[in-house]
Amino acid sequence: MAGEHDAACASPREQIIYANMLLLGVWLGLFALLVTYTVYLTGLLPSAVPIAEVTQHWDKGVDEYLAVTGLSTGWSWAGRLNQGDFLNYVPFALLGLTSIVCYLVLLANYVQARNRTFSVMVALEILVLSVAASGILGGGGH
């Protein structure tokens, strides 16, 4: 009789590997989110832009907001992790990088299995996500 543990209903191996990697990334990201936000709100680390000032300018468009607060774009935050507001970008980046890491593991699996179609597809996706993450497309203009 067919059941939940029927072999035909089981997830493919690469799907399970992807799920495990995803779970790890999500928990790391969410844990880091709570820790860094607590550090930010309690003022344990000084902020580049005081919180009260953020609320005064968040009704402005992003270009104007960046101009009045003096913040920069792209990955510049990575060099300023000693400031509470920038520290919050660590969990954002973790969440944003999780899928890329999962795809890298997936690529290794497909290459090993000599699955050319999916190897190319996954490699292209890694390229797309990496370009988006690099800031080449979205970080300029300031």
Add this chain to the structure above:
Amino acid sequence: MSEALRLAWRRAAAAGLILVLTAPAALCAADEPLAENGGAAPWWIWPPILLVFCFVLGVVAVLAGVGGGVLYVPLVGGFFPFHIDFVRGAGLMVALAGALAAGPGLLRRNLASLRLALPVALVASTCAIAGAMLGLYLSALDPLIVQACLGFTITGIGVLLLLSKNTEKPVVSKQDAMSLAFGLSGTYFDVGMKERVEWKTHRTLLGLALFIIIGLLAGLFGLGAGWANVPVLNLVMGAPIKVSVATSKFLLSITDTSAAWVYLNRGCVIPLIAVPSIVGLMLGSLVGVRLLTVVKPRLIRRMVIVVLFFAGLRAIDRGLGLGLLG
């Protein structure tokens, strides 16, 4: 007695929902400077307000069967004093976190299909980047253009939710060549029906073409795109509704990643807004799943459609500068 209690619960839930959803608007209306720049209120008010608001949104989204992002962007954009750039940035982070959290469970149960998601994700995530860049460009030109377009899209989503009739197990008589080449088929065990369900897809090329538009809209408005993913996967490509819903949710973890990075790199994600929104929506989703057994999802779905129409029309009103809805 139990019926009376159930009725009272439903009325209280409906009243609570309306109260929380309209509270920011009331707050802004009562204190205009607050709406203008948030400067009149101490900063520490905003994280708990966002947390509670997004908690309710999370509960409602699960009960109505929609993603958090589709409610978050029009409602927070319409009733909070944040610029639409930051609302879309936070909206994408909210949708991304929710999709990432749901992904592992859906993949392990074989409800979400990695094979089905991979080609679709490649198309959608590439177009989401283009959509995000277009959105930021239009917003820099005139944010009212984005408001009006968002309004039309949200109203369209309301119509789609009102009219769409998903098919539980679409009949796919013959797989197309692309579907066969990609191996877009699978088997899962339906716990409710206690049966094994085999599925395969067709019309792959048309489906992928539609995901170009879906990716663009997801990036443009920071909405997530479950509202569009599910009908395309289910009605066009022929995946069973459970596989469509699960794969769509997982798909968002990839599509929204590309768009979220564009917004993140452009400085559109303000932690003070994004973090309580993410945490609130995720906690709300957890509670929403538990409430599914005691609340009538159809009632909530109707309410959400009404809220979407209202938020959409308000965005159109603001975008076109009509001033009819305040």
